[in-house]
Amino acid sequence: MKILVCISKTPDTTAKIAFADNNTKFASDGVQWIINPYDEWYALVRAIELKEADPSTVLHLVNVGAADSDPIIRKALALGGDEAIRVNTENADSFYIASQIAAIAKEGSYDLVFTGKETIDYNGSSIGGMVAELLDLPYISHAVKFTVEGGNAVVVREIEGGEETDKAAFPLVVSCQKGMAEQRIPNMKGIMGARTKPLRVVEPAAADSLTSIASFELPPAKAGVKLVSAETPEELVRLLHEEAKAF
Amino acid sequence: MSVLVFLDQADGHIKKSSFEAASYAAKVAELTGTTAEAIVLGIVNDDLATLGNYGIKTVHTVAEAALNNMDAQVFTNILSQAVENTSADVIVFSNNTTAKAIAPRLSVKLKAGLVSGAVALPDTSNGFTVKKTVFSGKAFAHIAVSTAKKIIALNPNSYTIVPASGSAAIAPFAATIGTAKVEVVSVNKVTGEVPLSEADIVVSGGRGLKGPENWGLVTELADLLGAATACSRPVADIHWRPHHEHVGQTGLAIAPNLYIAIGISGAIQHLAGVNRSKVIVVINKDPEAPFFKAADYGIVGDAFEVMPKIIDAVKKLKGVA
Ligand SMILES: Cc1cc2nc3c(=O)[nH]c(=O)nc-3n(C[C@H](O)[C@H](O)[C@H](O)COP(=O)(O)OP(=O)(O)OC[C@H]3O[C@@H](n4cnc5c(N)ncnc54)[C@H](O)[C@@H]3O)c2cc1C
Numbered sequence: 404m405k406i407l408v409c410i411s412k413t414p415d416t417t418a419k420i421a422f423a424d425n426n427t428k429f430a431s432d433g434v435q436w437i438i439n440p441y442d443e444w445y446a447l448v449r450a451i452e453l454k455e456a457d458p459s460t461v462l463h464l465v466n467v468g469a470a471d472s473d474p475i476i477r478k479a480l481a482l483g484g485d486e487a488i489r490v491n492t493e494n495a496d497s498f499y500i501a502s503q504i505a506a507i508a509k510e511g512s513y514d515l516v517f518t519g520k521e522t523i524d525y526n527g528s529s530i531g532g533m534v535a536e537l538l539d540l541p542y543i544s545h546a547v548k549f550t551v552e553g554g555n556a557v558v559v560r561e562i563e564g565g566e567e568t569d570k571a572a573f574p575l576v577v578s579c580q581k582g583m584a585e586q587r588i589p590n591m592k593g594i595m596g597a598r599t600k601p602l603r604v605v606e607p608a609a610a611d612s613l614t615s616i617a618s619f620e621l622p623p624a625k626a627g628v629k630l631v632s633a634e635t636p637e638e639l640v641r642l643l644h645e646e647a648k649a650f
Numbered sequence: 651m652s653v654l655v656f657l658d659q660a661d662g663h664i665k666k667s668s669f670e671a672a673s674y675a676a677k678v679a680e681l682t683g684t685t686a687e688a689i690v691l692g693i694v695n696d697d698l699a700t701l702g703n704y705g706i707k708t709v710h711t712v713a714e715a716a717l718n719n720m721d722a723q724v725f726t727n728i729l730s731q732a733v734e735n736t737s738a739d740v741i742v743f744s745n746n747t748t749a750k751a752i753a754p755r756l757s758v759k760l761k762a763g764l765v766s767g768a769v770a771l772p773d774t775s776n777g778f779t780v781k782k783t784v785f786s787g788k789a790f791a792h793i794a795v796s797t798a799k800k801i802i803a804l805n806p807n808s809y810t811i812v813p814a815s816g817s818a819a820i821a822p823f824a825a826t827i828g829t830a831k832v833e834v835v836s837v838n839k840v841t842g843e844v845p846l847s848e849a850d851i852v853v854s855g856g857r858g859l860k861g862p863e864n865w866g867l868v869t870e871l872a873d874l875l876g877a878a879t880a881c882s883r884p885v886a887d888i889h890w891r892p893h894h895e896h897v898g899q900t901g902l903a904i905a906p907n908l909y910i911a912i913g914i915s916g917a918i919q920h921l922a923g924v925n926r927s928k929v930i931v932v933i934n935k936d937p938e939a940p941f942f943k944a945a946d947y948g949i950v951g952d953a954f955e956v957m958p959k960i961i962d963a964v965k966k967l968k969g970v971a
Contacts (some may be wrong), residue, residue, distance in 0.1 A: 416899050416919045420788040440900050497764070498757065520750075523786050523899055523922075527766050532722065532754025541831040542722045544751040547893070557835070561894065563660060565839035567719070581886075581893050581900070588673040612911070613763035617779050617792040622925070628932070628942050633951025637963035639719055639931070642947060644967060647929045649908040650851060650875050 404551075405461045405575070406450045407513040408484065409504055409531075411439040412468055413524045422619040429524075429619070441519025441580060443482070448584035449549055450517055451483035460574045461485055463511065468504045469493055473602065480597035481589035487600070492607040495615075497525070501533030502610035508538060514573040515556070520545055520580040531578035541575045547582030564647045653679040653686045654738035655706070656729065658748045660839075661694035666848050667744035667806040669704055674809045676705025677771055678802075682740065689732045689823065691725060692717040702769050702816035710736070710823040719837065720748050721830035726755040728825045731762060733799070733829050735823065740772075745803035746847060746849040753803050762799035769808040769926075772800075786899040786922035807905045808926075846895065849878035850929070851908045854897065856882040856920075858913020858934065858953060862890040867957040868912060874964045880904070898923035913953050916941020933957070 415435040431510040438447070447464070454460040464479050464487040466472045476487045490503040508516050518531040527542075527628075535542030547561035547566065558569045558577060589597075631639040641650045655675035657668040672688055679686035688701055689710040699708040710732055717724070729752065733741060741756065743749035745767055757764035765780040769790065772780045777794055780802055783792045846852065853872040855865060865879075872879045879895060886896035898905055899922035909927035913934060914920060921944050924930070932945040935952045942948050949956055 414785075416922070420785045422789075444900075456834075470779070497754070501754075501758070525791075526782075526783055526786060528750040528752075528762075529754035529757065529764055530768055532751060533758050535722070536726065536755035536758035539686055542751065542755065543832060544722070545747050560848065561747055562720075562837070562839075563658070563665065563748065564843070564845045565837065566833040567837045569832050570835050575832075582897065611761075613757065613761065613795065613797050614765065615794050615796065617794045619784070620781070620790040620792070622788075622790065622923070625944060628945040628948045630942075631949050632946065633949050633956055636949060636951075636956045636959040637966075639947060639949055640963035640967060643908070643929070643931065647927050650964075 404453070404457065404515065405513045406453065406517065407510065407511060408442070408447050408450045408462070408464050409516065409518040410442050410447065410464050410466045410476065410479050411519070411522045412436050412466065412472045412541045413439045413522050416440070416523065421620070422621070426618045426620065427616070436475055438479055439519050441521060443479065444586040445579035445581065445583040446517035446519050447479055447482055447484070448587050449579060452584060453551070454483065455543070458606050463513070465490070465494060465504055465507050467494060467500045476530045476602060477597050478589065480600045480602070481593040481648060482587055483593070485600065487602045489602060489604050490607050491604050496612040497527045498533060498613045499610050501530050501537060503607055504530065505537035506608040508534060516576045518576070518578045520578045524527045528578070531576050535576035538576070540562045541571045543571065543575065544578045545567055546577045546579050549577060549579070549583060651682070652736045652738045653682070653684060653740045653742060654733060654736050655686065655688045655742040656749070656752070657688050657690040657709070658746060659690055659692055659694050660745060660923040662693060664690065664694065664696050665746070667746060669807050670806065670811055671742050671744040671804050672701055672706050674682060674771070676805050676814060677812060678740055678742065679705070681771065681774060687736050687738070689729065691701040691728060698820050699817045699879040702818040703814055704811065705814040706818045708819045708821050708955070710821050712823050712825050712827070714827060716827065719834045720751065721832055722751040722755055724828055724830050725752045726759055727828050729756055730759050731825050732823060739799050741799070743801070743803040749803045753801055757801050757946045760799050761797055762801045763795035763797040764801040764803070765793045765795060766803040766915050768802045768804045772802070781904070783926070787903050787926050788922055791854070807907070844876065844878040846880055846897070846902055846904060848877045849904070849906050851875045851877035852880050852906045853877045853910045853912070854880035854882070854914060855885060855891070855912050856914030857884050864954070865891070867953065867961070871910070871957070871961050871964065874968060874970065876959065882920055902964065911941055912957065914941060915939050916944060
């Protein structure tokens with residue numbers, strides 16, 4: 404089996420969110436970059452587990468980004484995977500990114516494409532579905548469990564208010580979330596090995612963008628907390644009922 | 651021209667968040683000088699004519715039992731036929747797991763720019779831009795959509811329904827359904843619980859509650875308020891509570907009217923998923939807990955002493971013995 408895992412670079416979860424150039428750009432000065440947690444903890448680790456269970460599995464990683472993505476790609480390779488492909492372009496919108504990934508997935512004839520359920524910066528939840536549509540493949544989103552049974556993919560996915568178990572033939576696209584796997588820490592052997600794994604840089608395919616970011620905005624600051632004494636919790640209930648009209 | 655809203659259903663009933671999306675679609679139609687229509691797939695038991703009360707003129711139905719479970723490819727194909735049939739140029743979804751499976755596919759199929767996680771009406775004063783959440787609720791972006799057709803996936807609880815009056819026409823739609831490539835083996839729904847993403851009130855517990863045996867403090871209050879329950883990430887990680895209750899940057903992002911956090915420190919990753927709640931209440935014994943900075947109301951105190959009193963006061967208010 405050939406697996407392609409999509410890896411996105413996002414600001415660390417504690418990064419200060421601020422904007423520059425008249426609120427048109429994310430202020431990235433001093434920001435630590437990480438692999439998007441959904442891509443790393445769930446998609447990548449589950450793919451590594453599949454390779455561990457069947458060593459004939461070929462596992463490739465793909466990132467759409469500029470050279471400043473290389474550190475997070477190396478970190479992903481330190482966790483596992485045979486090689487990485489970076490499509491050398493500044494990120495545009497999700498349709499453009501999905502078009503790049505679809506081109507790579509098609510060229511490499513992968514049986515399985517894994518993405519995270521969303522990125523923690525743009526929260527689009529759209530790359531997986533777009534890649535699947537571009538390739539005319541089934542797409543199972545919000546997967547919490549993935550196994551291969553009798554040559555088919557068996558996937559448990561989250562639906563509104565519960566879970567659904569699905570079965571589909573390969574090839575397919577799956578977006579991954581919590582439950583798929585447990586977070587791993589790269590070990591020394593992995594880190595050393597990652598340095599010599601191939602990182603292929605390819606030029607982007609021609610594709611459009613359908614949307615663009617006009618500007619950013621920060622939410623208004625809170626007015627400040629109104630504290631109620633621990634001696635009179637019923638006063639909190641009264642305030643929520645009468646003042647905030649919350650119930 | 652029209653605005654077409656996708657009504658998501660479960661077990662024969664339209665989901666609450668879809669009514670919000672319908673009302674939003676009606677407003678978009680008004681802003682762009684056209685009419686709002688809706689489409690619903692599968693067997694629905696609700697009286698669809700009442701969609702008129704949300705400003706919808708026509709509800710297109712494909713009442714096939716095969717569509718009771720969502721298949722992203724099949725649904726995308728039917729929706730693209732409906733878009734053509736209604737000449738829709740704006741397509742609206744409520745941004746739930748169903749929409750996240752279909753809207754991106756439809757975006758590709760129609761070459762329609764997609765804004766997922768929208769929180770406001772489009773601004774049409776200079777092109778077409780839609781405000782959406784980014785950085786997991788820590789900021790907003792205004793997204794300009796440059797394509798002729800546009801898709802908006804509206805976050806639940808971010809648009810206030812504008813009541814309208816009227817009765818929607820019901821129009822059965824003869825769509826080519828096609829066969830699903832994904833087989834649904836089984837569906838396992840948690841019934842009787844308020845779905846977290848749609849809840850008006852959420853009561854949430856953190857590691858400060860010490861263990862799953864103390865969760866009665868959370869669930870009792872939630873039951874009294876008709877609220878959904880949530881938890882912080884470590885609480886789900888150590889299996890005190892199920893994973894689907896985990897809110898925050900790497901869990902579910904929610905925006906209820908009222909979020910009550912008990913024994914949760916308010917780490918930045920937790921706040922990211924809940925800071926769009928209208929009213930935030932924090933109960934924590936540590937006056938320095940960062941959550942107080944993001945809260946509207948709070949009590950500095952021991953949850954084990956404070957919560958029973960709060961529960962009693964709510965019982966009194968609700969007239970429950
Ligand atoms: C990449 C990344 C992603 C993350 N994503 C998320 C996420 O999505 N969601 C999330 O929640 N976390 C997330 N975290 C974890 C986050 O950083 C915090 O560790 C976590 O939110 C803390 O959970 P907590 O508040 O329940 O526990 P703690 O931090 O242990 O806080 C417990 C709180 O309870 C209070 N307390 C103790 N006893 C009592 C009592 N008797 N009465 C009242 N109060 C009491 C304490 O004062 C304390 O404030 C993430 C972390 C990372 C690194």
